[in-house]
Amino acid sequence: MHKTIAVLFLLLPTLLFAQNDKSFTNENSIYLPNIKTVLCYNSTKEQSIPLITLNSQEKIVLSFDDLLGGTKNYWYTVEHCTSDWKSSRISTTDYLDGFNDDRIIDYRYSSNTTRKYTHYEVSLPNTQIQPKISGNYILKVYLDSDKNKPVISQRFYILDSQVAVTAEITNPLQVTDRNAKQKINFSINHSMPIANPYQDIKAVVMQNFDANTATLNTRPAFVRPNQLVYNDINANNFPGNNEFRKFDTRSLRYKAENVKDIYRDNQTVNVMLFQDAPRSSGAFGNQFDENGNFYIRNTEGRDDKTEADYTDILFTLNAASPGTNGEAYVVGRFNNFILNKDSKLLYDANRKQFYATILLKQGLYDYEYVWLNNDTKTVEAQPFEGSFFQTENSYQIFVYYRRPGARWDTLVGYSNMNNNSTERK
Template identity: 35%
Template sequence: MFKKTPSLFIIYALIPCLFFGQVNEVNPPDYIKTITFKGHTPESQLPILRLGEYLVLEFDALNGDEEDYYYKINHYNYDWTPSVLTKSEYMDGFDNQRIRDYENSLNTYQIYSHYKLTLPNEQTKSLKVSGNYLLSVYNNYDELMFSRKFMIYENKSNVGVTIKRSRTIKDIEKKQRVEIAISPIGMQFNNPMQTVKTVIVQNNNLNTAIKNLKPQYTIGNQLIYKYGTESSFWGGNEYLFFENKDVRAANTGIQGVDLKDLYHNYLFTNYPRFDRVYTYNPDINGNYLITNIDAEDPTIEADYVWIFFSLLPNDAFKNKDIHVYGNFNNYAIDESTKMTYNSDLNYYEKPILLKQGFYNYKYVAVDKNGILDEGAISGNFYQTENNYKVMVYYRDLGARYDQLIGVGEGSSVNISN
């Protein structure tokens, strides 16, 4: 195992600051699974907390070593470049502390240790300012295991969010457009074209966020954003889903069960939906929920199961890589989600080790240039129910960091022209 020397670690830590690069989330090694990250809204995997609210991170380590893990917290600007604030300016207490709350699995075929971190705690008493944060988890060798982004906001503005159909004829059946109205509370915006920044997120997926739209005009002290293409997202399609809370029997979306070293669950083979009409099918927008019908505490009693995904082929994505996509792995596109073509059975297949629960997923295509196309297999439909969040940042003249002064939320369930 590679161990960083102190001098190398200092260099790695300074690189983002030297080049002012945007920080990206780091996904875990294959023995760390089921990272859940949430605040007061348990269904969200992208915590957006009001200043003073709590935050919970949970994950499983499947290597059975009962390792110690440590966490660090850093503050960032609206565009995820490092902020100039020192730790004492945004944190009351200390980070780089050991995660002390963990339990071993109970009555499961797969042995694992379940870790839980709650913020604030005795060591990290509070986070004092709003804005963007990155929570990073390290092992005993100070090697970065994974990192996750979260946001803290202050209620200093009202953010109205309205979802409309596309204005362009060629995309009117496929895209959704976000309109925004921002009103300050107890303050005035100074030079809002420069000081106000916006970020629009679809279904808690930061990878596809639209950033830094400028207000088009004002009505009184209200900033209005009514863009055409600039604030448009592909509609996508409703997520597919399965549930295996009872691992021993076929359940929703599962056609067969087998027990080997671990349980194997075989999903029904899916088909491409891009060339079919839209059908409403309620989902949880790519999220997942850990559950076990026989358990009092699913966090340590739910087992890990090999889930076998399969997809019928189509010439439309014949020369592209196909991946299983969802919040179960933070929308990562890598070898752990890449499907292979089975010529004997004439479908794409991929087994993925997942903890028991209810999961949303879809299939996406990636071309040879690494360009992701979410609609290549599932299609894009303006009717699709999607969740949108709009974050509003403000840096007053002479200020040293970007405050997150308001969050608005909207759904396309009642989309209009």
């Protein structure tokens, strides 16, 4: 019996990879079930957009936890991508100084936690790997220096600011959308020569840094001297949706915001949230949120990174199914707004109730419920959350330029704005 258990333990990493038949994708993805709480941001501000300025002192920070504990031989590399996240297919010498890959050597073990884990962290650029051109990048983490053993892929951006982006949020011109959607109009102000703005310039607009909302703009409505204007009446109309729901698990001794109960079962900490109701009808209710972000916090320890515990969070939504051919999910930046088996809600037709249990690290979390309509292949929050023009959202605008004859796209402009202000990051 003990020999069998020992053999299974030794084979566990192999079994995990045997079940993982995926290769790297150019998306924010986690390829192993033991990897949790992947964070990627500009080091100047926690949970900021993972974007830094070329040749600056800014750093991209990537961190994650391995719930198997111990020490693993994790390696990483970066790859330059086109504006639509395909491989640029250029030599690493074109976009990297230093080495092509390196081992992650910064790790710490958890302490005073029910569930043991190892916390890993790496920052870029560093003495080993230094990107030297702007654009989209994928950071890839893999095991044992073997790229056939993917662990994490994470998108980040390097900006070579050459144009200025000005934008506004306004009501759509369509009467039926004026109270439910937000329209983004923007202009690109430039001093560099752009031979063909319809071919050389691409602009991507995104809501709350959710890749599912990314909208590509290739044709400006007006081309003026040193200015491209994007204000087509049918473009960049986003559902306002609603303010994000939230919960607080910074403490496991006291029940904080939206926490109904906390209990321990077989060395597992369980957190039951109050049951949620649909917000698709009724008036808009203003409340402060973090536009989908989450923050790892633990009020009962000194180090959030290694003393915050993992808990099973029970989400419950009391709502009838919006359709017969679709699925419901709970999403936020904590899972990169990804619709997969981990974020999928089960449905009890008798109770008219959706529910799911997700393992999450202690902290402050924003979340929302969305419906995937399999007939239209669209993801909608409106069936559960409603949609209002008044909702405070953030919008990111990325401007890409490919010089005539060039072999890659460069990121030459960026703006991050919300209903109240516009800022660089």
